Amino acid sequence: MTGSTTIKTGADHLAALRDGRDVRIDGRRVADVTTDPAFRGAVASAAALYDAQAAPGAVERLTYELPGGQGRRVNRAWQAPRSYADLLARRQALEAWAEGHAGFIGRSPDHVASCLTGMEMGIEVFEGYDRRRAAALRDCVADARARDAYLTYVIINPQADRSKAAHAQANPGLVLAIVDEDAGGITVHGAKMLATASVMANDIFVSCIQPLAPGDEAHAVAFVIPIATPGLRLLSRRSYEAHGGAPFDAPLASRFDENDAVAYFDDVRVPWDRVFAARDLKIMQAMWHATPAHVLQNYQCQIRLLVKMRFLAAVGRRITEINGTSNMPQVREALGQLAAEVGMVEGLLCGMEAKGTQWGDYYVPDRAMLYSAQVLTQQLYPRFIDSLRELAGGGLIMLPSSEADLRDPAIAADIARTQSSPSAAPFERVQFFKLAWDAIGSEFASRHVQYEKFYAGAQFVTRGHALRTFDWDAGTRLMNALLPPIPGQTSAEAAD
Numbered sequence: 001m002t003g004s005t006t007i008k009t010g011a012d013h014l015a016a017l018r019d020g021r022d023v024r025i026d027g028r029r030v031a032d033v034t035t036d037p038a039f040r041g042a043v044a045s046a047a048a049l050y051d052a053q054a055a056p057g058a059v060e061r062l063t064y065e066l067p068g069g070q071g072r073r074v075n076r077a078w079q080a081p082r083s084y085a086d087l088l089a090r091r092q093a094l095e096a097w098a099e100g101h102a103g104f105i106g107r108s109p110d111h112v113a114s115c116l117t118g119m120e121m122g123i124e125v126f127e128g129y130d131r132r133r134a135a136a137l138r139d140c141v142a143d144a145r146a147r148d149a150y151l152t153y154v155i156i157n158p159q160a161d162r163s164k165a166a167h168a169q170a171n172p173g174l175v176l177a178i179v180d181e182d183a184g185g186i187t188v189h190g191a192k193m194l195a196t197a198s199v200m201a202n203d204i205f206v207s208c209i210q211p212l213a214p215g216d217e218a219h220a221v222a223f224v225i226p227i228a229t230p231g232l233r234l235l236s237r238r239s240y241e242a243h244g245g246a247p248f249d250a251p252l253a254s255r256f257d258e259n260d261a262v263a264y265f266d267d268v269r270v271p272w273d274r275v276f277a278a279r280d281l282k283i284m285q286a287m288w289h290a291t292p293a294h295v296l297q298n299y300q301c302q303i304r305l306l307v308k309m310r311f312l313a314a315v316g317r318r319i320t321e322i323n324g325t326s327n328m329p330q331v332r333e334a335l336g337q338l339a340a341e342v343g344m345v346e347g348l349l350c351g352m353e354a355k356g357t358q359w360g361d362y363y364v365p366d367r368a369m370l371y372s373a374q375v376l377t378q379q380l381y382p383r384f385i386d387s388l389r390e391l392a393g394g395g396l397i398m399l400p401s402s403e404a405d406l407r408d409p410a411i412a413a414d415i416a417r418t419q420s421s422p423s424a425a426p427f428e429r430v431q432f433f434k435l436a437w438d439a440i441g442s443e444f445a446s447r448h449v450q451y452e453k454f455y456a457g458a459q460f461v462t463r464g465h466a467l468r469t470f471d472w473d474a475g476t477r478l479m480n481a482l483l484p485p486i487p488g489q490t491s492a493e494a495a496d
């Protein structure tokens with residue numbers, strides 16, 4: 001808090017996470033995510049993001065003042081862009097924020113904030129469906145924005161039998177569905193995947209982006225609730241933070257393991273004023289694709305990815321300096337390729353901004369370019385990681401077992417004798433390769449490959465978006481103009 005300005009801080013965020021949320025891991029219920037060895041590093045990084053935006057030199061760039069908010073400033077992710085200049089200012093803020101985690105927190109708070117802001121920008125779509133549900137969306141977004149809340153979302157039904165619709169799964173209680181409703185609200189039961197960052201978020205947005213089939217009406221539901229709502233259990237995957245070792249051994253996993261969990265809703269009560277959609281198949285697709293939501297949320301992903309790619313390219317170049325290979329012609333070529341690929345990510349980002357369009361009062365990045373970027377970067381990421389592994393050779397593995405080795409004088413002396421580099425002292429070489437391994441080889445790094453390949457949907461889904469939104473007509477006009485006349489056919493016959 002500065003003068004009459006209020007802004008969320010890391011301490012505010014940590015305090016809000018001590019809310020009795022039900023998180024399960026390794027056979028136990030977590031008492032406090034802010035101190036638990038499975039989560040505390042990631043939670044501290046999330047809190048640090050709020051401190052970063054509250055820092056005096058960053059406030060103007062990273063936040064904006066809520067209109068009528070009496071000095072309340074919140075992250076720019078909540079700001080609906082009205083012009084190209086607005087969009088760029090917003091991007092610069094999101095880019096600077098992502099530098100706080102080098103792009104390794106996939107579901108950072110600006111992701112779902114972007115999604116909900118995009119949905120609100122298309123409020124008329126909800127108005128056309130049901131005015132009460134539109135009012136619930138508007139109120140929930142206003143409330144989350146005013147709190148600068150950290151939301152995550154679960155918008156995918158759990159994998160079971162993907163050849164069957166949600167209602168036709170063998171286990172009838174599996175996929176989250178409305179099981180009861182009355183004048184006060186609905187009761188939902190079942191699971192959703194994957195609640196990334198839910199352990200450190202305030203609220204969860206539940207919806208479904210997968211196409212639903214007739215018969216799936218009970219599964220057609222969208223709402224926002226606090227993570228600490230009774231009956232909501234987060235079934236966490238293995239913690240890479242807990243198993244990765246000390247920060248020296250796992251510099252990324254120890255800080256940015258945002259976690260993923262199955263969200264299990266065990267008869268969870270949701271009041272109507274938090275429900276955006278219920279039992280309507282059409283609005284379930286329209287909320288993503290007839291509003292700017294899907295574009296704005298995935299545009300945020302490309303901003304974050306650019307930051308991560310810059311980081312990874314630097315790791316690649318440092319590998320070659322440390323191994324004395326940086327001037328070898330083939331290695332220079334490989335580094336040039338990495339540079340060009342990061343340039344492509346940035347170029348696509350600038351392109352979707354420059355080619356953006358006015359959407360009523362708002363300015364929205366170009367949809368087709370966004371989907372091009374999604375398809376290409378899903379393919380790029382694993383290839384990029386492989387290129388770094390190729391450059392690194394055994395250096396990623398030729399490492400002391402843990403920081404304890406460096407603390408033991410005898411082992412440390414052996415490490416000093418066996419680690420060597422033309423551009424780093426022995427312990428610096430170890431320090432760097434520990435970071436490189438965590439970025440490109442560790443369990444944490446491997447999960448990131450899976451994340452970048454799937455966070456926006458499998459390839460058949462993202463390619464479908466690219467297919468649907470590409471301007472096929474521009475090329476078709478050219479193609480038709482160049483078709484040679486068919487011998488023996490008059491131009492009138494050809495026009496038929």
Ligand SMILES: Cc1cc2nc3c(=O)[nH]c(=O)nc-3n(C[C@H](O)[C@H](O)[C@H](O)COP(=O)(O)OP(=O)(O)OC[C@H]3O[C@@H](n4cnc5c(N)ncnc54)[C@H](O)[C@@H]3O)c2cc1C
Nearest residue numbers: 153154155156162193194195196450451454455457458460
């Ligand atoms: C690390 C990670 C974090 C995630 N975080 C979130 C999150 O925060 N929130 C969230 O809601 N979701 C999250 N997800 C889920 C993500 O959205 C899904 O993984 C993604 O949408 C793909 O769905 P799926 O995993 O069910 O794969 P599936 O849809 O089952 O696809 C897997 C593969 O099966 C094949 N396949 C399946 N169906 C078809 C079909 N109809 N036609 C052709 N081929 C098919 C394809 O080969 C496809 O690649 C996360 C996923 C990962 C891996």
